[in-house]
Amino acid sequence: MPLDDLVFDIQEQGPSNDLSLQFEAVRQFTDSEKQTVSELLEGMILKDEARSWDSARAEAAAATAKKPAASAKCGLLATGHGSV
Numbered sequence: 001m002p003l004d005d006l007v008f009d010i011q012e013q014g015p016s017n018d019l020s021l022q023f024e025a026v027r028q029f030t031d032s033e034k035q036t037v038s039e040l041l042e043g044m045i046l047k048d049e050a051r052s053w054d055s056a057r058a059e060a061a062a063a064t065a066k067k068p069a070a071s072a073k074c075g076l077l078a079t080g081h082g083s084v
Contacts, residue, residue, distance in 0.1 A: 015023055026037050 014020060026034060029037065
């Protein structure tokens with residue numbers, strides 16, 4: 001029995017119903033057309049991954065930008081040059 005069958009519900013492994021019908025139609029395509037569909041899907045997946053990565057990078061940069069400002073304020077207060 002494949003590991004995926006043990007870990008995932010059978011319905012979790014396949015595409016949603018609407019995509020399932022489209023993939024069924026793709027089965028009728030020529031090899032060249034199937035290759036095109038595959039490349040389109042790969043491009044969309046990469047685009048989504050890049051968007052997710054960029055969003056996570058931006059969030060990390062924003063969090064990092066907040067930390068030095070807080071540290072600088074604490075440093076001013078510690079030296080007696082800042083006010084509360």
